[in-house]
Amino acid sequence: MEASDLFSKYEKDDLELITDQHIRIALDNTRVGFWELDLFTYEMRCTGTCKENVGLTTDSHLDYPTLLSLIHPDDLPQMNESVRNAIENEGQKYQSEYRIVYANSPIRCVKADGIALFENGKAVKMIGTTIDITDRKLIELQKDELINIVNHEVNTPLTSIRGYLKLLARLTAGSANEKVNQVIERTSRSAERLKNIINDYLSISQKTDGWLKHRNQVFRLDELIWEIADNVQTISFTHKIQVGAMPCVWIEGDRQGIGQVLSNLLTNGIKYSPNRNTVDVNLTIYGVMLKVAVRDYGIGIAQKDIKNLFKKSFRVDNGADSEGSGMGLNISEEIVYRHHGQIGVDSREGMGSIFHFSLPFVKLLHS
Numbered sequence: 001m002e003a004s005d006l007f008s009k010y011e012k013d014d015l016e017l018i019t020d021q022h023i024r025i026a027l028d029n030t031r032v033g034f035w036e037l038d039l040f041t042y043e044m045r046c047t048g049t050c051k052e053n054v055g056l057t058t059d060s061h062l063d064y065p066t067l068l069s070l071i072h073p074d075d076l077p078q079m080n081e082s083v084r085n086a087i088e089n090e091g092q093k094y095q096s097e098y099r100i101v102y103a104n105s106p107i108r109c110v111k112a113d114g115i116a117l118f119e120n121g122k123a124v125k126m127i128g129t130t131i132d133i134t135d136r137k138l139i140e141l142q143k144d145e146l147i148n149i150v151n152h153e154v155n156t157p158l159t160s161i162r163g164y165l166k167l168l169a170r171l172t173a174g175s176a177n178e179k180v181n182q183v184i185e186r187t188s189r190s191a192e193r194l195k196n197i198i199n200d201y202l203s204i205s206q207k208t209d210g211w212l213k214h215r216n217q218v219f220r221l222d223e224l225i226w227e228i229a230d231n232v233q234t235i236s237f238t239h240k241i242q243v244g245a246m247p248c249v250w251i252e253g254d255r256q257g258i259g260q261v262l263s264n265l266l267t268n269g270i271k272y273s274p275n276r277n278t279v280d281v282n283l284t285i286y287g288v289m290l291k292v293a294v295r296d297y298g299i300g301i302a303q304k305d306i307k308n309l310f311k312k313s314f315r316v317d318n319g320a321d322s323e324g325s326g327m328g329l330n331i332s333e334e335i336v337y338r339h340h341g342q343i344g345v346d347s348r349e350g351m352g353s354i355f356h357f358s359l360p361f362v363k364l365l366h367s
């Protein structure tokens, strides 16, 4: 395979149109550096821009040991691994992102791409490019910071507001003042809506990184179900959440993510069963998997809409008086998939719905 075949997204016709001048303009704009590395002598040749990309001047000397010494020690293992992969497997791309720590200069971030060239089945040379991605990384950092601010500075006071509302609801429970009860209920609903919007925003922001952030831990799913059912119960004045008898079961995964899935399904169960008063949650084991089912007795879903339910921003146009972003099920699906599970729904219009998801478990104590 030609090295160019691996990377080129251009058709032959396109390539004929591209002149040297085009290439010069592109190189000036993108500041691409070029390098090659002899795999016998480890002698390295590179262009001026390649040196600039790692913080050196165009006339300085850059050899392979110097390059390795400039790379942040935490980033070296993945870079070495990618080099090894490319050398050992013909046709495997070398791709790496690393930080450059040079003297007193601010840290730079570099993206390197390349390929090993083979002769008689043996890698003899690597060639490739570098670009400076410091600005992009800075923007990503700022975005992460904003997400952290939203997460802590907004979510924390909101959790207190929800807690105080819950207390207020307890203190005034059974009071004859209908108006006060109504105000508390509406405020609680708004706080809950705000919390869901923030959660959706946080999930979407993390999703744009290519993947929702996954925090792995081993935890008891039955305990999490109780916890979330309890949280959702505190803000529902209309429905009782009934949790069935559950086995004591450990799973491995993202506790917060699975909690978000449960919370989405339970709040949907309540939201889309306005004239009913119960939502059931059950946890059962089958084989090596477990199944969580959230059942409501509400408006149900027409057959034609079921296939779209888990799509981004999809909301059924059934005149239901509810607010939402249409993101909850889409995010839930992604979280469940990442845990090697499945999510689905059984529903009939006017007859309620059962949303269920399966997950592999790591340990079952007793039923």
Ligand code: ADP
Binding pocket: 264, 268, 269, 272, 296, 298, 299, 300, 301, 309, 314, 315, 316, 317, 323, 324, 325, 326, 327, 328, 329, 330, 353
């Ligand atoms: P949201 O509830 O924020 O609109 P979701 O992604 O959670 O977004 O749900 C997408 C759509 O699926 C909802 O707008 C609603 O039309 C439908 N839906 C979800 N859960 C239920 C349910 N339990 N009963 C009936 N319809 C539902």
